[in-house]
Structure formats: structure tokens, C-alpha cells
């Protein structure tokens with residue numbers, strides 16, 4: 185009798201897939217953190233109209249938005265070693281770096297940070313600009329430095345505004361990390377592929393991995409709701 | 425003491441302040457009156473460089489700053505020695521009442537947390553808000569918010585307090601609590617410069633009243649002189665009209 189699915193194989197594959205979850209989460213969370221820096225810096229460059237950097241950052245954002253993520257991953261994976269090698273030979277820089285020992289996870293992290301950073305840039309810029317002018321003026325009026333004003337007053341308020349958007353982009357990024365196996369990272373997708381070819385049961389493992397992604401995204405969505413509540417707690421309600 | 429010399433402000437080609445000179449002595453309370461658009465807010469905001477004066481000199485305490493050569497450090501020094509109370513309160517929305525008052529001490533003046541809290545509680549006591557310490561601005565009435573605004577400005581012990589229409593955004597029934605607080609602050613010997621449309625209040629609280637129009641000071645004097653014996657025709661018209669529309 186022919187079965188549609190080998191349920192046992194599916195169930196057995198799930199723990200093996202989950203064992204690679206730290207890679208998927210690590211790349212997603214790591215690139216979220218790095219891309220927040222990129223997003224904030226490029227947003228500030230745009231808001232303060234910094235000459236030269238402003239042009240560079242808008243070309244960067246436009247390029248990332250205008251090219252496929254898959255291509256960007258390849259560019260990073262093949263480009264960075266070439267550039268490091270070139271700098272070593274031509275200028276004697278970075279001598280201590282061994283190009284061949286850089287793990288593929290690092291390239292994945294770089295590619296996803298650069299990609300997400302460009303998408304966050306606009307969201308962060310508009311969130312910062314949505315903060316009431318009076319907040320900036322009050323901060324200046326008590327003598328805060330621009331850094332104090334940004335870190336203590338403006339960013340927390342901008343973050344509260346931006347969380348829903350940031351959250352959606354983060355969830356997209358989690359799903360996009362399924363591309364990293366193409367450069368040899370064994371994330372949950374890579375693991376599923378390996379198991380699938382070993383057991384010749386691709387349908388089963390892809391069902392398995394999709395369940396893992398799905399649950400992960402649901403958990404992250406729940407967390408985002410909590411984080412947003414916490415970030416916006418000052419907006420209404422009665423304090424205890 | 426605070427002294428302004430020949431302050432000019434242009435917005436593009438629009439000449440908004442046309443050579444303002446003004447001295448406010450220590451402990452003095454000075455009100456600025458004048459029609460809408462006459463440059464009252466701009467003048468206040470030039471004192472702490474929220475607007476950069478195009479020309480002129482701002483002197484507060486022993487700090488003398490020429491607008492045309494003001495450095496970032498000069499501006500920070502001026503801002504440290506002024507406190508501003510805004511028409512829209514502008515409390516830090518993400519901070520509680522206590523944090524709003526404390527932040528200037530802890531972040532700007534680098535006062536230790538314990539001491540900053542003690543001092544902030546003392547000031548909040550003076551504006552009557554010790555029962556709202558952990559409330560956020562959104563949870564307060566306009567009058568309460570403005571009293572926190574006053575406490576925040578007081579916390580840095582400024583040489584001068586600048587008020588820009590502190591009661592204009594308030595519901596009528598909340599105006600009095602704020603005016604009472606400002607009077608109290610004045611009676612404690614603070615140096616104050618107040619832009620207001622509350623003529624009776626200005627008359628009561630001020631040592632000196634300034635009438636401004638179209639970027640120049642038309643007339644100044646004691647409340648008695650300005651309200652009862654104004655010299656300039658424009659002052660008479662303004663006060664007459666303002667009193668009639670009350």
C-alpha cells in the first residue's frame with residue numbers, strides 16, 4: 185500500500201530540525217541587532233542631511249531594495265573574501281585574517297544585517313520624525329547633549345512607534361534566513377534538506393521544517409505584542 | 425542677571441526681532457506683552473538658543489555669548505542656566521513625573537541619583553505633585569502637566585526661568601492652579617521672564633512689563649505705568665482692545 189506521507193519519518197525529523205534552530209534564530213536576531221545600528225545611523229544621516237554620507241546611504245538603501253536578497257547573499261559570500269585577499273596582497277592589511285577560516289554563518293549575518301538595515305532605515309527615519317518637536321526642544325532646553333536627547337527621549341518614543349513595522353520586517357527576515365543553506369550554513373532549512381536527501385523523503389521534511397518556522401513566527405509575534413505593550417506603556421492607562 | 429544686547433532675528437528675509445535690548449535683574453519678574461506675531465516667543469527662544477539669533481549678545485550670569493561666534497559649549501552653558509516652561513508643556517512622554525524632574529540633574533548636571541531624587545521630591549512638593557510621582561504625562565491633567573513643567577525647569581536651579589504662554593493651552597478651569605504656582609515660584613525670589621496674554625496676572629506678578637510689537641520693544645515700565653498710564657498709542661490700543669475682549 186502506498187502512503188501519502190511517511191508520518192514516522194516526519195515526526196522523527198522534527199527534533200533533528202529543531203537542533204539547528206539556534207542557527208536560524210542566531211542569524212535572525214544577530215542581524216536584527218546589527219541592522220538596527222545601520223538603520224539608526226542611516227536614518228540620522230538623512231534627518232541631519234549630512235553631506236556626502238547622505239548620498240552614500242541613499243545609494244545603499246536604493247541598491248538593497250532594488251536587488252534580490254539571494255544575489256546580495258552571493259555578493260557578500262564571494263565578495264568579502266576577495267576584498268580581504270586583495271587588501272592583504274596589495275596593502276598588507278588584515279594579515280591576521282585567514283579568509284578560508286571564516287565560517288559561512290558570518291557571511292550570512294553580514295548579508296542579512298546589510299539587507300535588513302536598508303529596510304529599517306526608512307521606518308526608523310519616519311519614526312524619529314514622528315516624535316513631537318516639543319520633545320526635542322524640551323530636551324535641549326534643559327541642556328541635554330544631542331546624544332543624551334536621542335538615547336533617552338527620542339529613540340524610546342520612536343521605537344514605540346516603529347515596533348509594529350520592525351516586527352513585520354523581523355518576521356520576514358526569519359523566513360528569509362531559509363536561503364542561507366546556499367552558502368553552506370546548516371540552519372533548520374539546511375538540516376531538512378540533508379535529512380530529506382538521506383531518507384529520500386523531501387515532502388515529509390519540508391512539512392516538518394514549515395511547522396517549525398510557523399511555530400517560531402507565532403511565538404515571535406506574541407513576543408512582539410508584549411514588547412510593544414511595554415514600549416507604549418506611558419501612552420495611556422493609570423500608573424500604580 | 426540676564427542681559428540682551430541688540431538681538432536681531434531673521435527668518436529668511438523676514439526681520440522678526442529688530443535689535444532688542446533688555447536687562448532683567450536678579451529676582452526680578454518681567455512680563456512681555458504684545459500682539460500675536462510680534463516676536464515674543466522668538467525672543468524667549470533666542471535667549472536659550474532654541475532659535476539662533478542672527479546677531480546680538482546674550483549674557484546670563486557671568487556668561488556672555490555673541491550670537492555670531494557662539495560655540496556648542498557656549499549654547500549648552502546658556503541652556504544650563506535657563507529653564508523654559510512651554511505652552512504645550514512638552515514633558516518627556518516616556519518619563520514619569522519624578523523622572524521628568526530628575527533627568528536634568530542626573531544626566532545634565534551629573535548629580536548622584538539619591539541626591540537628585542531628594543531634590544526633585546522637594547521641588548515637586550513645592551508645586552504640589554508629590555502624589556503623582558510615578559504617573560506618566562498622559563495620565564495627568566493639563567494643569568498638573570504644566571506644574572511638572574515648572575518643576576522640571578526649577579530643578580536645574582537656573583539663573584532665569586522663561587515662560588512662553590504657560591497657560592494658553594489650558595482649559596479655563598485649570599488656569600488658576602498654574603498661575604498660583606507661578607506666583608509662588610516668583611515669590612521665592614526667582615528671576616523670571618514671562619510671555620503671557622493673561623493681563624491681570626501680568627499686572628499682579630510683574631515688577632516690570634514690556635510691550636512689544638513687530639520685533640521692537642515699544643514701551644516698558646512698572647505695571648502701574650503700562651496699564652494705567654501707557655505712553656505709546658499702540659500700547660493703549662492693545663491694552664484697550666485686550667481688556668474689552670476679556
Ligand SMILES: Nc1ncnc2c1ncn2[C@@H]1O[C@H](COP(=O)(O)OP(=O)(O)OP(=O)(O)O)[C@@H](O)[C@H]1O
Pocket residue numbers: 435440458459460461462463464465466467
Ligand atoms: N520657525 C519659523 N520660521 C519662519 N518664521 C517664523 C518661525 N517662527 C516664527 N516665525 C515668524 O516670526 C514672527 C514672530 O513669531 P513669534 O512666534 O515670535 O510671535 P509671538 O509674538 O510669540 O506670537 P503669538 O502671540 O502668536 O505666540 C511671526 O511672523 C512668525 O510667523
Ligand SMILES: [Mg+2]
Pocket residue numbers: 464465466589
Ligand atoms: Mg508665541
